Amino acid sequence: MSLFKDLGLNDWLADQCTAMGLSKPTPIQLQCVPHILQGDDCIGCAKTGSGKTAAFALPILQKLAEDPYGIFALVLTPTRELAFQIAEQFSVLGKPIGVRVTVITGGLDMMKQGIDLSVKPHIVISTPGRLADHINSCKTFSLKRIKFLVLDEADRLLEDNFGSQLEEIFKVIPTKRQTLLFSATMTDTIQQLQEVSTNKPFFWQQQSSVATVDELTQTYVLMPADLKDAYLIHILQKCTTENNKGSIIIFTSTCKYTQIIGMICHELGFPTVVLHSMIPQKQRLAALAKFKSNQVQILIATDVASRGLDILTVDFIINHNVPNRQKDYVHRVGRTARAGRGGLAITLVTQFDIKLVHAIEEFINTKLTEYKTVEKEVMEILTEVTVARREAEIKLDEQDFGEKKAINKRKQLILEGKDPDKEGKKSRRSKEEKEAKNKKYKERFIGKKKKKQNR
Template structure:
């Protein structure tokens, strides 16, 4: 009898979901609700605002998508729901989940992100899709430049990876969006990491929200084997190549994500890896969106086994096959570490994360261990094993840097930045001089609490 009670308690039916939606969940392999789904779906169905926080890979997207789809089925119209997310790739992934779960309903979705034709996107919005999934910058651009669609009748506003949205430099774009949506709506905030900003929002802005936070003492999943490797800073790349060779010799089809701190280094490293015979794809904010999506598709479909990425790929992306995450740098924010290593050991699977630690990173590692409430164990590499490849790696890196120079890497970013400053009525030379001065001041002061990649803004 106790077993039967537990089965009822752990079923989607007990949460108030309708039979057709439960059947659709089962058809895509979702048989039982996860903890965040079990706790958050009922209050959302009752009409409450909700703040949900749980480990990466715990089913947060379905926790808000399922009740929204059920509510939509009761009174279908467009535009019914708006989902805001910090990265383009995550927007496409969320759209896929809405599309699959809402298939019996004929749900229409629309993804609005930078890197695509605004006129075509405007036409899509004018057709009133049920669900709009967008990055803040591009949606704000549409709201400021177009009157062919309205967000004034939406029932749901979802902020996915809410901590990043609320703490990043998305503020002005979010203000434009919040002005366009009705005050009478359900607001749902979801993230893998809870922050003071979200706690303040609970107290001040939202209408008595239901708040659920996973009480797990460790911030990363139990199936994740977390390691560190001590490396001299000058030869870090040689140690990386040695690790890749070792892992691919052990298992040829091992799927690996390598996280780097900047777009420039991400691109350099991907060129260097290809020079050394490691087919790979790169993912960062300074390549065209169609190339970013193609890189992600190649990695997901196992056409390449290695994806080199900045923190633009650390948030929410569900790539079930990732077996190993390598942090080429120790993230300056422990929160970014949690999101990076969350790309592996998802949905109950095992996985490993190795962080490369130089003599300058010890304090950062202590900060990570304190945040995740667990100690990293050492992954030992003998120096003598790396010495034979030092010259080969140094030559490949030099060639990669030369190729990067030929590509005029960074020139487009600088041009776009100047254009944006002019549009805002600012003097580009003056603003860039201020920025340069501020960077010098920060370098003298030492590492900040948030890395370069984590503060970059997607449009």
């Protein structure tokens, strides 16, 4: 059996892993840690729950201990919640050397973050947008000496609309550095970067014919679209009866739907917390803390919670909608059945979702099985659920949910002496230009690598 010491890690780090309950390295740690310690760039792809964060955190901390200075490493991640979780792992693993970690994300005080950056923490963990804002508006810190750049959930960072923000960041970091890319899903973009990289990074991908872990049971419930909410409540009743201490995450498609389902559940006696991008950051962190500490059994969230969140006690995942992208399904169901534990995923499927389900089954190379429900019991609660939903919609309309942001933006434009209607058109044009710029950025980013290689 391989131990953490066998990877080339110092005793203090191996002891810290043991103190955290990590008995032996996972395959991705076994493969990637020695190469990172040797100074290689690295691309690692493995299933969710496979220990990717420790695979890059452990060698970074060892190198930091040998030559401590700030800012030593920059970790970029697509979501705020994941940034805080990575920071937590760095802090715990690096406690013996007094590692200083700073999280830079939107939704929090930018002035305070500027001060935090100016005191040169060892590790900066950030979402691309907020860090790009600091780079453009603040001269009190420098990223010119970083030793490591990490892109966690690299597929999303490279393929979603982060291109222009990443470009701003790459302008101010040194070309001589170690670059580490980690993800749960392999994509063409990551494959291209691996093929054309001049540094020839060490590449490791977990070999498996199935994209999800064996301990995960994947099921579906077929239903008419207008009965979906009633079926959801029926399934919640079943899950909480069968396992009254089991934690449940319900994934939805939009912020508004997340809020509505949370209100329905609360009205029908299911204590819940909700998590989506329209909630202030402090409330998002508080909701997550309540769920992690088992104060609340049910978390209802958009896909902001689908990436990388490591909560070992989640027993059930319920997909209220079938994701349009197959890899989003993999990330959602990856929130359960972690670290060898079992888990159950239930996807609510309507007559309009059949093609999406078939695409997911082909992608994960696994057939979903039917989750047994009792239609009679669903019909018994249908009226109650329908009334609760209607009340929730009325309350949200009264609160102008989703419109406050737009109204505040219009007010601000008027105060600045601008025409909000004209600015709205500019904003739409700007969005289209941004998307085009992102596309060009990716093409140029890969193209530059090819030119260097041809030389």
